[in-house]
Amino acid sequence: MATQQGTPSSALRVLEEALGMGVSAAGDTAEAVAAEGAYYLEQVTITEASEDDYEYEEIPDDNYSIPEGEEDLAKAVQMVQEQATDTQILEQKTVFSPKHTVPEAIEDFLCNFLIKMGMTRTLDCFQSEWYELIQKGITELRDGGIVPDVYTQNMLLENENKILKKDLKHYKQAADKAREDLLKTQKERDFHRMHHKRIVQEKNKLINDLKRLKLHYASYEPAIRVLHEKHHALLKQKMLTSLERDRAIGQISGLQETLKHMEIGHGYHAPEFRVVPTCRKENAPEGPTQKGLREAREQSKCKAKAKANTKDSEFPTHMQPNPNLDLGKENLCPAKFDYKLNNIFRLHELPVSCIVMHPHKDLLVSCGEDRVWKMVGLPKGNVLLTGLGHTDWLSNCCFHPSGNKLATSSGDTTVKLWDLSKGNCILTFEGHTHAVWSCTWHSCGDFVASSSLDTTSKIWDVNSERCRYTLYGHTDSVNSIEFFPYSNTLLTGSADKSLSIWDARTGKCEQSLYGHMHSINDATFTPRGHMIASCDACGVTKLWDFRKLLPMVSIDVGPSPGNEVTFDSSENCHLVR
Numbered sequence: 295m296a297t298q299q300g301t302p303s304s305a306l307r308v309l310e311e312a313l314g315m316g317v318s319a320a321g322d323t324a325e326a327v328a329a330e331g332a333y334y335l336e337q338v339t340i341t342e343a344s345e346d347d348y349e350y351e352e353i354p355d356d357n358y359s360i361p362e363g364e365e366d367l368a369k370a371v372q373m374v375q376e377q378a379t380d381t382q383i384l385e386q387k388t389v390f391s392p393k394h395t396v397p398e399a400i401e402d403f404l405c406n407f408l409i410k411m412g413m414t415r416t417l418d419c420f421q422s423e424w425y426e427l428i429q430k431g432i433t434e435l436r437d438g439g440i441v442p443d444v445y446t447q448n449m450l451l452e453n454e455n456k457i458l459k460k461d462l463k464h465y466k467q468a469a470d471k472a473r474e475d476l477l478k479t480q481k482e483r484d485f486h487r488m489h490h491k492r493i494v495q496e497k498n499k500l501i502n503d504l505k506r507l508k509l510h511y512a513s514y515e516p517a518i519r520v521l522h523e524k525h526h527a528l529l530k531q532k533m534l535t536s537l538e539r540d541r542a543i544g545q546i547s548g549l550q551e552t553l554k555h556m557e558i559g560h561g562y563h564a565p566e567f568r569v570v571p572t573c574r575k576e577n578a579p580e581g582p583t584q585k586g587l588r589e590a591r592e593q594s595k596c597k598a599k600a601k602a603n604t605k606d607s608e609f610p611t612h613m614q615p616n617p618n619l620d621l622g623k624e625n626l627c628p629a630k631f632d633y634k635l636n637n638i639f640r641l642h643e644l645p646v647s648c649i650v651m652h653p654h655k656d657l658l659v660s661c662g663e664d665r666v667w668k669m670v671g672l673p674k675g676n677v678l679l680t681g682l683g684h685t686d687w688l689s690n691c692c693f694h695p696s697g698n699k700l701a702t703s704s705g706d707t708t709v710k711l712w713d714l715s716k717g718n719c720i721l722t723f724e725g726h727t728h729a730v731w732s733c734t735w736h737s738c739g740d741f742v743a744s745s746s747l748d749t750t751s752k753i754w755d756v757n758s759e760r761c762r763y764t765l766y767g768h769t770d771s772v773n774s775i776e777f778f779p780y781s782n783t784l785l786t787g788s789a790d791k792s793l794s795i796w797d798a799r800t801g802k803c804e805q806s807l808y809g810h811m812h813s814i815n816d817a818t819f820t821p822r823g824h825m826i827a828s829c830d831a832c833g834v835t836k837l838w839d840f841r842k843l844l845p846m847v848s849i850d851v852g853p854s855p856g857n858e859v860t861f862d863s864s865e866n867c868h869l870v871r
Contacts, residue, residue: 607740639675661688703730745772763801787817829856
């Protein structure tokens with residue numbers, strides 16, 4: 295009985311496993327049956343009159359029912375597996391191709407390819423040979439086969455690629471056009487922005503010029519007020535002097551008449567007046583009239599002596615022509631700058647402030663902050679003269695037009711003249727209240743001009759050894775001064791950012807030039823005198839037209855300051871830092 299009960303349960307378990315797995319392989323099931331042993335089905339009949347009152351459900355005859363009379367387990371398992379496979383196939387979704395494409399034959403593909411490439415002669419040869427083989431029966435149409443799908447797809451992709459390339463070309467053209475429009479718009483924007491900046495700069499410049507002019511005019515008001523007060527004081531003094539003069543003249547005329555009457559009426563008393571002791575005359579009380587007469591006589595004697603001793607030089611009225619006027623005609627070829635270091639001269643213990651060349655000889659003079667100047671012979675560099683006398687640093691020096699004298703300016707507020715034949719100081723000009731920055735000789739050699747930190751410039755007469763004129767007008771330190779070649783015109787550059795042109799004969803300012811934004815350190819004329827060059831503390835160099843008194847060129851080589859500007863014989867401008 296145990297064997298009979300175990301056998302049906304094992305068969306049912308195999309059926310349940312087959313139903314649960316769905317689509318298990320028949321081979322796996324056979325191996326499982328062989329491992330567990332032989333199984334068989336037993337038919338059980340349940341009568342209607344059963345002892346228990348339980349109502350059993352009637353099992354419908356579905357696809358999983360096993361036909362009666364077939365007790366082979368392998369067939370049953372195979373049937374279950376087939377039914378499970380059918381169910382799975384029915385559950386899967388069938389995907390149909392959206393479009394039925396007829397593949398292209400190889401000969402058609404080749405013909406289309408040759409037509410597309412324009413190979414007409416090759417196409418004619420291919421068609422003639424192909425159809426000749428077909429007529430002879432060597433080749434049949436179906437033997438050619440069809441073109442694989444990859445070629446067709448390649449052709450489609452190639453066509454699509456050409457279309458995309460064409461679109462890309464159009465897009466590139468549109469992008470190039472848009473880029474050109476953008477560049478044009480940016481250029482217009484930059485132009486308008488630059489124009490706006492220039493207008494703003496001009497506006498600010500005009501505003502600054504107006505402010506500077508207002509300050510300039512305001513600086514004149516105190517001077518004008520002082521001059522008016524001096525004028526009124528001089529008028530009052532003149533009136534008082536004229537009154538005293540008239541009173542003195544009246545007294546003198548009365549005394550003269552009294553003396554005449556006394557000489558006529560009392561001639562015999564005259565010897566007594568002459569023998570009167572001088573001590574009594576000296577001790578006699580002196581009246582105001584006699585005192586005024588004595589002071590007037592002394593002043594007149596002093597003036598006469600001064601006029602006799604003073605030998606003021608006169609400014610030349612007819613100047614000799616400038617020999618440098620023909621430089622522009624001679625030097626037509628452009629200058630070639632091929633400078634090389636030739637020698638180094640160690641002359642001073644402190645920094646060198648100025649170097650000048652002798653106008654006629656190969657000599658060089660250098661000034662330093664060690665209070666001495668030295669003359670050096672070129673090209674060996676041997677020291678010929680050493681000038682000692684200044685009590686502070688030397689700022690500048692200048693040769694006499696003849697080359698036999700030297701003028702030096704110093705921080706000790708003096709200007710000294712030196713005789714180069716002896717090497718000693720022959721004259722010292724004192725009058726500035728602060729350091730003297732620069733000095734220059736007049737072309738005639740009788741005048742020396744100097745500029746100082748005290749905002750003034752002075753013109754010194756070498757013959758009379760005195761200051762002829764003091765030039766007032768700058769509001770800050772006057773850093774440079776120079777005579778126009780072979781004329782009586784003087785040029786000054788100041789820390790108040792302006793250039794001034796003066797008439798040395800009158801000491802008056804003829805014209806002022808504005809344009810620099812910083813302190814002007816140096817200014818000079820060209821050898822021909824038609825241009826002015828100036829440099830300031832921020833490295834900006836300007837060229838001015840001296841005839842029109844207008845700026846020509848502005849060169850910014852900053853931010854380092856430009857300390858000196860000069861022209862060579864070819865009128866090329868050089869900036870020294």
